Amino acid sequence: MGAAVSEAKYECLLFDLDDTLYPFSSGICVACGKNIEDYMRHRLQIEESQIAEMCLELYKEYGTTMAGLKALGYQFDNDEYHAYVHGKLPYQALKPDPLLRNLILSMPQRKMIFTNADKAHAARVLSRLGLENCFEGIICFETLNPTEKVTTTRRDNVSNTDRANREGSILCKPSLEAIETAIRIAKIDPKKTIFFDDNAKNIAAGKAAGLHTVLVGRSVPVPGADLALKSIHNVKEALPEIWQDGKQTEPVLAATAVEETTVLA
Numbered sequence: 001m002g003a004a005v006s007e008a009k010y011e012c013l014l015f016d017l018d019d020t021l022y023p024f025s026s027g028i029c030v031a032c033g034k035n036i037e038d039y040m041r042h043r044l045q046i047e048e049s050q051i052a053e054m055c056l057e058l059y060k061e062y063g064t065t066m067a068g069l070k071a072l073g074y075q076f077d078n079d080e081y082h083a084y085v086h087g088k089l090p091y092q093a094l095k096p097d098p099l100l101r102n103l104i105l106s107m108p109q110r111k112m113i114f115t116n117a118d119k120a121h122a123a124r125v126l127s128r129l130g131l132e133n134c135f136e137g138i139i140c141f142e143t144l145n146p147t148e149k150v151t152t153t154r155r156d157n158v159s160n161t162d163r164a165n166r167e168g169s170i171l172c173k174p175s176l177e178a179i180e181t182a183i184r185i186a187k188i189d190p191k192k193t194i195f196f197d198d199n200a201k202n203i204a205a206g207k208a209a210g211l212h213t214v215l216v217g218r219s220v221p222v223p224g225a226d227l228a229l230k231s232i233h234n235v236k237e238a239l240p241e242i243w244q245d246g247k248q249t250e251p252v253l254a255a256t257a258v259e260e261t262t263v264l265a
Helices: 028-042 048-062 065-071 078-087 098-106 119-129 160-166 176-186 200-208 232-238
Strands: 012-015 110-114 137-139 193-197 212-216 227-229
Touching: 012 176, 028 048, 028 065, 028 078, 048 065, 065 078, 078 119, 098 232, 137 176, 176 200, 193 200, 200 212, 212 232, 227 232
Parallel strands: 012 110, 012 193, 110 137, 193 212, 212 227
Antiparallel strands: none
């Protein structure tokens, strides 16, 4: 008989999406970067000679170029930005991954997506990979940056997320606040959660938040990483304790299309 959930070493598995559940070699990341540069050039009228270096610096400083642009005071519609940046991506490069699907479905813990991307992009990626019913929920851009306006004038009644949204900044990984917000929203115990991500800064922030951390896409761990996997497909060999942790359970939304998967808020 499997151990009770309360006695299990791990209760939840938190997965980044892009370049974690599929490889960087897909070209999605490179195409996304080009679209961001095009948006900055054509929609924000930023001088072309400045864009490449600006993108790199903003990504390093703020976690996403979008967050950096907002922090610098550029004003634009979030949905329009996501539609432009993700609308022309070569999603056809992503193919169904039955091996990964079977691996994820065989994991007995809760399984969730945690991405800086918007929910429409997350839905497309999961659908293309054939993983649309493998996860209990998605923590995404809209989760961390709700569109509801703050109506109270009392600052003690305003959550950190709402305050950040109101002031025009973006809450996203690798902000420790973003990760702690995701932990709270998903109602998970960080000490019993494994966080899979391809970004070294996200991994460091996850470790600071108390999560068990696995760097995906590299063979050598970075500071804050408990383990490094060249590919997410190597997870069973590297972390067999996931499958030793309790009785196999059915996925929470086994018969649910990705569009209906819960976007946690």
